[in-house]
Amino acid sequence: MSSIALAATHSPTPLPAPFTPPHIAPPARPLNRLAFIAKFVRNPLLVVPQAVYEQDVVRFPGRPVVWVTEPGLIKAVLLDQREQFRKLVQIRLLSPLLGKGILTSEGSEWKWQRQTSAPMFRHHELTTFVPTFVRATRDLLARWRQAPSGTTHDIEHDMTRVTFDVISATLLPSADATVGAAIERSARLFQKAGAWSQLYAVANAPPWLPQPGRRSQRQAVHMLRSSVAAMLHERRGAAHARDDLMHRLMQAHDPETGAPMTEEQLIDNLLTFYLAGHETTAKALTWTLYLLARSPAWAGVLKDEIARVTGGADVAAEHIDKLGLTQQVIKESMRIYPPVPMMSRQAVADTALGGHAITAGTSVVLPIYALHRHAARWPNPHLFDPERFAPEQEAKMSRYQYMPFGAGPRICIGMAFAMIEATAMLASMLQCARFATIAGHEPEPVARVTLAPRGGMPLRVWLE
Ligand code: HEM
Known part of the structure; x- marks a missing residue:
C-alpha cells in the first residue's frame, strides 16, 4: 500500500x-x-x-x-460457537486476583455484571x-x-x-488518595511474578506446584484487595451517594436471585475496572x-x-x-x-x-x-x-x-x-x-x- x-x-x-x-x-x-x-x-x-x-x-x-x-x-x-470455547486460561491466571468479576466470570454470572456496568460506558457519559x-x-x-x-x-x-x-x-473516585497509591504499588508487585503465573496458567499446573514469586504475589493480592475493601467501606460511610461506577455496582441486583453483589463480588469488580x-x-x-x-x-x-x-x-x-x-x-x-x-x-x-x-x-x-x-x-x-x-x-x-x-x-x-x-x-x-x-x-x-x-x-x- x-x-x-x-x-x-x-x-x-x-x-x-x-x-x-x-x-x-x-x-x-x-x-x-x-x-x-x-x-x-x-x-x-x-x-x-x-x-x-x-x-x-x-x-x-x-x-x-x-x-x-x-x-x-x-x-x-x-x-x-462461543458456548464451546471458554475463557479458562484467563480465568486461571487472573481469578486469584480478580475473583469472579466481570472479566473472570462466565454465563449468567457474567451477563448481569456486564449489564450493570454498561450504562457507565454510553457515549454521552464518556464525553x-x-x-x-x-x-x-x-x-x-x-x-x-x-x-x-x-x-x-x-x-x-x-x-x-x-x-x-x-x-x-x-x-471510581475515592476521597482517600492513599488508597490509589496502595493499589498502584501492589499491582506492580503482582506483575513481577507474572511470567511464571502465565506459564502455569497455560500449562494448567496443579496448585501445589511451587512457583517462583508466589509468596510475594499472594501478599500483593492481599494488599490490593484490602485497599479496595477500605475504599468500599469509606464509600458506605459517605453521606452523599454519587452516580459513578461504584454506586451502580453497589445498587445492582442479580436478576435471577434478586440479591445485591456480595462484598467479594464488589471487590472483584472494582479491582477489575481499576486494573483493566x-x-x-x-x-x-x-x-x-x-x-x-x-x-x-x-x-x-x-x-x-x-x-x-x-x-x-x-x-x-x-x-x-x-x-x-x-x-x-x-x-x-x-x-x-x-x-x-x-x-x-x-x-x-x-x-x-x-x-x-x-x-x-x-x-x-x-x-x-x-x-x-x-x-x-x-x-x-x-x-x-x-x-x-x-x-x-x-x-x-x-x-x-x-x-x-x-x-x-x-x-x-x-x-x-x-x-x-x-x-x-x-x-x-x-x-x-x-x-x-x-x-x-x-x-x-x-x-x-x-x-x-x-x-x-x-x-x-x-x-x-
Ligand atoms: C487501549 C485500551 C484497552 C485495550 C487494548 C483493552 C483490551 C481488552 C480486551 C482484548 C478485552 C477482551 C479479553 C477477552 O475477551 O479475552 C477486554 C475486556 C475488558 N476490558 Fe478492556 N481494554 C482497554 C481499555 C479498557 C478500559 C479503559 C476499561 C474500563 C474502563 C476496560 C475494561 C475491560 C473489562 C471490564 C473487560 C471485560 C469485559 C467482559 O468480559 O465483558 N478496558 N479489554
Whole structure:
C-alpha cells in the first residue's frame, strides 16, 4: 500500500513515509519443551512460530494447542460457537486476583455484571469525562516541566500513573488518595511474578506446584484487595451517594436471585475496572509516544491537525471525532503493539472449527500480535503506516482481523472510553511536548498480560 498515493485522496500534503519499528523474530519451527519454557518465561511472543504469521490455523502433533488467525474462525470462537470455547486460561491466571468479576466470570454470572456496568460506558457519559482526561494530562505535563528540557523520563511509568489517575477520577473516585497509591504499588508487585503465573496458567499446573514469586504475589493480592475493601467501606460511610461506577455496582441486583453483589463480588469488580481500565490504555499511549518519537514527521503531522482542530485551546469533547489522523496513529500503534497481545479460549467439548477437529481441552490461541502482522492480510506488516486506517481502508477491514479490544459479546466494555481517553491525552501532550528516543534503546515488546517494553520506555521530553 502506498501511503503517498492514498494520502493524496484526503490530505493536501503527502503523509510521512512508513518505517519499521522493533518486532519479534519468530522461531522457524516449534520449540522443544525446554527451549519453550525458557523462552516463554522470557517473553511468550518468542514461542509463536513463524507459521502462525502466515497460515490460518497452525497445530503441531501431540500438542493440545491450536493457533487461529483466520477471521471467520476467530468469529466462530468468539461469537458463533462461543458456548464451546471458554475463557479458562484467563480465568486461571487472573481469578486469584480478580475473583469472579466481570472479566473472570462466565454465563449468567457474567451477563448481569456486564449489564450493570454498561450504562457507565454510553457515549454521552464518556464525553463528559474529556475535561478530566485533559486535567490529568496537564498535571503530568506540569511534573515534566519541573525537570530541565530534554530530560529522559520513564514514559511507561508516567503513562501508567496518568491513566490510573484518570480511572480513579472518572469511574471510581475515592476521597482517600492513599488508597490509589496502595493499589498502584501492589499491582506492580503482582506483575513481577507474572511470567511464571502465565506459564502455569497455560500449562494448567496443579496448585501445589511451587512457583517462583508466589509468596510475594499472594501478599500483593492481599494488599490490593484490602485497599479496595477500605475504599468500599469509606464509600458506605459517605453521606452523599454519587452516580459513578461504584454506586451502580453497589445498587445492582442479580436478576435471577434478586440479591445485591456480595462484598467479594464488589471487590472483584472494582479491582477489575481499576486494573483493566488503566494498564491497557497506558501501554497504548506508551507505544504510541515511542512511535512518534521515532517519527518526528508523523508527530509534526499530528501537531498540525491538533492545532487546526483545537485552535490552541484545551482539547474538548467536540474535538475528538475531528482528530482523525491522531486516531489513525493510535489505531496503527495498537496494531503494531497491541496492548493485549494474546487471547485464548479452551474447548470444553469435542467440536469442529471450520473443518478442523478440536478435542475437548484444546487451547485455542488467538495471537493478536501475530494476527495484526499476518502476511495474508497486512501488506508489509511490520511497517508503521497509519494510512492503513484511513476511513476508506478501515471500512474494508474485517472486525476479526484487527481486534485490539477483542470481539464478540466479551469485547472490551471500555473500548470507547479508551479511544476517547487516548485521543484526548495524546492530543493534549502533543500540544506542548516533543519526544525523542534514547540512542541504543530498542524496546522489545514483551507479552505479559499487557504488552510491555522490556527495560521500560525511556524517552527524552521537551516542553514547548
Ligand atoms: C487501549 C485500551 C484497552 C485495550 C487494548 C483493552 C483490551 C481488552 C480486551 C482484548 C478485552 C477482551 C479479553 C477477552 O475477551 O479475552 C477486554 C475486556 C475488558 N476490558 Fe478492556 N481494554 C482497554 C481499555 C479498557 C478500559 C479503559 C476499561 C474500563 C474502563 C476496560 C475494561 C475491560 C473489562 C471490564 C473487560 C471485560 C469485559 C467482559 O468480559 O465483558 N478496558 N479489554
